[in-house]
Amino acid sequence: MVRLVLEDPRGRKLPRWTPGAHIDVVAGDFARKYSLCGDPEDPDRLQVSVLREAAGRGGSTFLHETVKAGSLIHIRGLKNHFRLDETAESYLLIAGGIGITPIIAMADRLKHLGKDYTVHYCGRARGTMAFISRLERDHSDRLHLYPASEKKRLPLSTLVGKSNAEQIYACGPERLLDALEEATSDNPEKLHIEHFTATGAVLDPAKEIGFDVVLTDSELTVHVAPDQTVLQALRAVGADIPSDCEEGICGTCEVPVAAGDIDHRDKVLTASERVENCRMMTCCSRARGEKIFLAI
Numbered sequence: 115m116v117r118l119v120l121e122d123p124r125g126r127k128l129p130r131w132t133p134g135a136h137i138d139v140v141a142g143d144f145a146r147k148y149s150l151c152g153d154p155e156d157p158d159r160l161q162v163s164v165l166r167e168a169a170g171r172g173g174s175t176f177l178h179e180t181v182k183a184g185s186l187i188h189i190r191g192l193k194n195h196f197r198l199d200e201t202a203e204s205y206l207l208i209a210g211g212i213g214i215t216p217i218i219a220m221a222d223r224l225k226h227l228g229k230d231y232t233v234h235y236c237g238r239a240r241g242t243m244a245f246i247s248r249l250e251r252d253h254s255d256r257l258h259l260y261p262a263s264e265k266k267r268l269p270l271s272t273l274v275g276k277s278n279a280e281q282i283y284a285c286g287p288e289r290l291l292d293a294l295e296e297a298t299s300d301n302p303e304k305l306h307i308e309h310f311t312a313t314g315a316v317l318d319p320a321k322e323i324g325f326d327v328v329l330t331d332s333e334l335t336v337h338v339a340p341d342q343t344v345l346q347a348l349r350a351v352g353a354d355i356p357s358d359c360e361e362g363i364c365g366t367c368e369v370p371v372a373a374g375d376i377d378h379r380d381k382v383l384t385a386s387e388r389v390e391n392c393r394m395m396t397c398c399s400r401a402r403g404e405k406i407f408l409a410i
């Protein structure tokens with residue numbers, strides 16, 4: 115893992131951020147999102163941690179191999195889709211691997227606010243788990259570590275079952291987040307998760323079918339081809355739909371659905387919101403049938 119501490123080359127103040135926020139780091143041909151994990155009160159520096167993912171799409175390897183102290187890199191899009199609700203009194207923070215980066219910022223903030231919280235952090239081995247010494251220094255009495263190499267496993271269902279925490283925040287691999295969704299299915303509104311990436315976000319036209327989108331307010335019908343997203347088809351006819359991640363993880367491109375069966379492919383809506391069948395993320399979700407009606 116490499117830690118990047120970013121400063122403005124002309125000494126200007128950097129934007130303020132809150133725990134859970136991320137920036138896009140743009141280097142070479144790559145633009146990748148990284149959670150901020152430094153001190154939100156420091157106006158001169160932003161900090162991100164980049165795990166080298168050998169099986170990834172090349173962005174983290176490029177950063178590891180080319181960025182040196184003093185390198186000029188660009189950042190953009192400071193956003194927060196994983197915002198900490200500070201109104202609760204007690205919190206369960208759960209991190210798997212590099213998912214610790216937004217979680218440590220939340221732990222710092224909750225400590226500062228004097229809230230009741232515990233941090234549960236699992237990973238392959240202590241040597242591969244980022245921020246252990248910092249966590250032990252700043253959150254020792256709240257910290258529970260589960261390195262797999264020490265045969266320690268995160269007891270997810272017991273933890274969730276026994277915890278009285280009002281809010282649960284988690285970031286980590288898909289398997290961990292899926293298990294957590296399952297464990298909190300009785301009370302899904304207390305769970306807040308951040309996915310590293312969407313799964314199945316790439317369209318395979320050979321497996322997709324085209325369908326019509328009927329815009330009920332503007333009385334327009336738009337065809338979505340098998341190799342197109344709803345967002346692309348709507349923009350092609352001039353509809354102004356905002357978007358950010360375009361991977362189904364931020365919620366910016368949501369539109370209301372009046373009728374039709376939705377094939378939800380996002381990571382934003384909860385299971386109960388999906389069942390309601392009244393909104394969809396246009397950057398990734400599709401129609402199951404031949405037509406879907408959007409209230410726009």
Ligand code: FES
Binds near residue numbers: 397
């Ligand atoms: S743009 Fe982020 S969910 Fe669609």
